[in-house]
Amino acid sequence: MTPRLYPPWSNLVYRGALVLLFAGAASLVIVPMLYVRTPYNTSQFQPWSQPVEFDHRHHVRDDGIECLYCHSSAERSASAGVPPTAVCMGCHSQVWQQSPLLEVVRRSYFSGQPISWRRVHQLPGFVYFDHSVHIAHGFPCERCHGDVGRMARVTQVAPLTMNWCLDCHRDFQAGVGSERVTDNAWTSSMRMLFKRVASDRRVTLLTTCTTCHR
């Protein structure tokens, strides 16, 4: 009987190593795929600090200002738009005109230099998103942006991944709500547009690549 070259547990080590090898190879693919979906990478829930301590809670809930008052191009354009300084000053030349919180706004208004806001909702590259068509189809702001009226600092609540977009583009009824979608009080019970949109034969186009990637 030849002496054993390896102890009996070496089999176990060998099998374990094989498993680790394959798992490691698989994880080279899987881990990055998981990583890109983490809130850390998508900047989900990250409270950005902004040059002006703008509080949506006060403007939306206390003052009852509609989204479109400031983000006025959302109905007409791909971009919802951040309001020009002149829009802020429209009210704040009358109210709180001495407030130190508004110093940056006043400086911008009188110097002509724009305020450099930090982008909160940054779509991945290669995507062309159009606000106006979503609004026109009764897609409420809150569906993607969350209840901004309860946010001190606006954060991104949706992951903005492609799969998240496709959740609705494949089953678009999921998001459709009230006619007055820019209301602050959207409720999912007001689904008035279902049938009309569902019968649209061009629905098939919603998942083709060039709908968003051009």
Place this chain on the structure above:
Amino acid sequence: MNRSDRSLPLAAVDPDPEFPPGVDQPPAELDRRRMIQLLAAGAALAGLGPIAGCMKKPSDRIMPRVDQRPELTPGVALDYATATVMDGYATGVLVTTHEARPTKVEGNPDHPASLGATSVFDQASVLQLYDPDRATGALDRGTPAELATLVRQIAGRERIEGLWFLLHPQSSPLIEDAIARIRARHPGARFAFDTPVSRRAVFEGSRLVFGRPLEPQYRFDRTDAIVALDADFLAAMPNAVRWSRDFAARRRIAAPQADMSRLYVAEPHPTPTGSLADHALAVRGSELRAIAAALLAAVEGRAIERALPAASAGAEGEGARRWIAAAARDLRTRRGLVVVGDRQPREVHALGHLINQAIGAVGSTVVFTRPAVIEPLGDDLAALAAALAAGRVQTLVIAEANPLYTAPPDLGVAVHLPRVPERIYADLAENETSRACHWFLPLAHAMESWGDARGYDGTVTFIQPLIQPLHAGITLLELLSAFAGDPEPDGHRAVRARYAPGTGDEATAAWQAALQRGLVTGSAFALEVAAVRLGDAERATLAAPPGDPAPGPMGQMRGQIELVFEPSPAVYDGRFSAIPWLQELPKPFDKLTWGNAARMSRATAAQLGVGDHDVVRIVAGGGAVTVPVLILPGHVDRCVSLELGYGRWAAGPVGDGVGSNVYSLRTSDRPWFAPAAGIAATGERHRLAITQEHQRQHGRQIALEATLDEYRRDPDFTRERWQSEPTMLAPQFESFFHWGMTIDTTICSGCNACVIACQAENNVPTVGADQVRRNREMHWLRIDLYREGGDDDPRFIHQPMLCQHCANAPCEYVCPTYATQHSPDGLNEMIYNRCIGTRFCSNNCPYKVRRFNWFDFTEDTARTRQLQYNPNVTVRSRGVMEKCTYCVQRIRAADIAARKQRRDIRPGEVVTACQQVCPTGAIQFGRLDHDRTLNVQWRGEHRHYAVLNQLGTRPSTVYLAKIWNPSSDLPVRLDEDTGATEGGAQDPAKPPGAER
């Protein structure tokens, strides 16, 4: 790589091989071992890629406007009506701006010189705006100076002695006013209006016949027989965009029984117009006078032999005599028209007028107006040169003109100009002449300026700014106003004062409406009564055969070689040298980019003992240049044509040293056609950057053609190329709607406007001459040129080739990452962020329309040029495949607009960039369920076909075969490629093993 030339010496077995020798040999530089090493290294590096791709994006900034402008919505593009001006002639355009950045030029449908289309140069003008080498400020003897200070100094001066201006031709009424004011303030001020592509001969010709300079207004839409004498009226003449549309109206044939116009062209080298000619006659430029005289004799019923030089009486002149006889017969019997090109001397123009008079064309197919340009027969460069030589010029002001580069050497401008005591120069950028001047004043680009100009028919067109001047700049109008004494000239004020003097709300609203329209309605010139005022003696002198000019008799292989000059179809006279789009534009017939060549016929090249890419030294007019040879079938023998606009030395990094400067061969008395004192091979070679090196079909039926008779006999002659092929593939998803394009090759002149429009719309990069030589040009749309018939008398077919959006797309099956796939509405989609660059798709594409980003061309694009990018199209990076998308961004934008209004996309709502720009309207696009659109109607015509239909790709792009309308008086041209035109013939030229 041992790549040889597209053409071999004549002694070779196959005179026109499809592939250069050595293409099937393994590459010499890279062996297998090295290749595998590189592959392994590449794979290892590729592993690092995903990690970089997964890095978190840095957070962006949003900078909203400070003020609120009701007309500006972020993300919504605005179109402004303005104009581009070339040598005085304005074309009305609509310029698209994104967030106040001009990005794309389209034609103004209301403007008579545009009708919605534009030329190559109009398209490229937006890139000129963003030229990074534009002047950023004024210079006083090379040191930076304050522009406003210099302008005030100018305005403060009075009665300047010996004041001369050298300007391009101008048509602006405001500039005309300013000139009158300058003459009042500085008595004796002289203005020379000149350009290297002068139209003086046109006006001298009409003055000779009618007693005053008149501008011919051709009515091609009412003409059935056109004879063009060296006239490229579809691409190179001032109103070419408009005339293309008019010409196509009578040329496009909707059904076999319909009628179409017939076109005769006599010219030295192929031009876009010549490539549509039913009968093209290759003659040397100086022989056209004899042709015109003979044509006049023929339409007047006299014998043509007496008008021709004696030496052409033999068999060699036979072709020309028959051509003249046939043309004269058509001119007499149909609604005829003779068009004479701008290069021809005044005598030929006069003869053209006499022929038109004789056939009754004057008043019907051609009418006359006064010229749009100011003082068409005033001082020119020669007059200025004489004053310079005589020392009479004390102060010289030059704007835009570049005489030290373009002036014929015999004028001595280069010698005398530096002796002028005070020299002031103004242009967009510094150049050859500005370096020799004391003051340099930066001009503002047209898109930064207020002004006006007249279109070819006199229509007053507004120029309005679309962007704040990128650099300090002054407009020509403002500069002239300063000389007229205005210390703070303001173009806007001048325009308002002339066109909208009122101040009330109503006046402002009317002014806004006029600006929106872009032109003054009804401001076209009234027609002039043109009566021939020519004495019999003068008439006889004109009609007599030329005595013995230096050029030899037509068609003969004797005498000196004649040089023909031509403004480049890409960079014109050199003023567009700094625009990379134009430098990389494949020219219509030789497909040459980045340079010019000595183009000649195969026989002439053989006689000189040179071939393609061989450098020759040409001596003429006191100068000498070295330039590579390019053989051009259809070129007249014993003649060499040379493009102006190359070989600049102070045009900036893009234009410097590209090609050869042939201005030094020109003389002032013979600017266009001159005998060469000598041509000899230097023994050197310079490999030209050519995008299409082979033009034969070898019987493969790629671009189809037929004569009108053949078409009437067998309307379905293209049947083999549209009948569906049996297939084993699963049927594709057939949607209820489907996008498709139809291209009529009968009216495609190959003018290249679509190529540049596509480049501008889709952020297509330029790659440089070296990459073009490696076949890595990026144009999504190219115009393939096919040549049928013999070398001496070829027929050209232009075939715009772009992604065919095949229903069974070969590229889609082979993509490992599904980066290219099919949309429900019939588009072949390309998704850049999925593409990993295997290039399988390009390999499998039979049309070879896919382009690969070998390098990060965008990174190499100057930052200012990046401002031109269309924000609605992804800018591709290295390692990504790209191709024509049918302008999917426009389709989806229309879809979004329609969805918002709860309606379907309307017929004609989506217009692709190439369709929009096409001067003849040869490209139609739309959804196939929109029955009433031209696109769908054209597809139903008998002569439609699909390229490479036999492969079963089922393309969405359909072509209409080119129909010729030859005269029965002339022999049918011989066909070298048998089977190319006949539907059922087998192709004998097919190499064994090719296809299937």
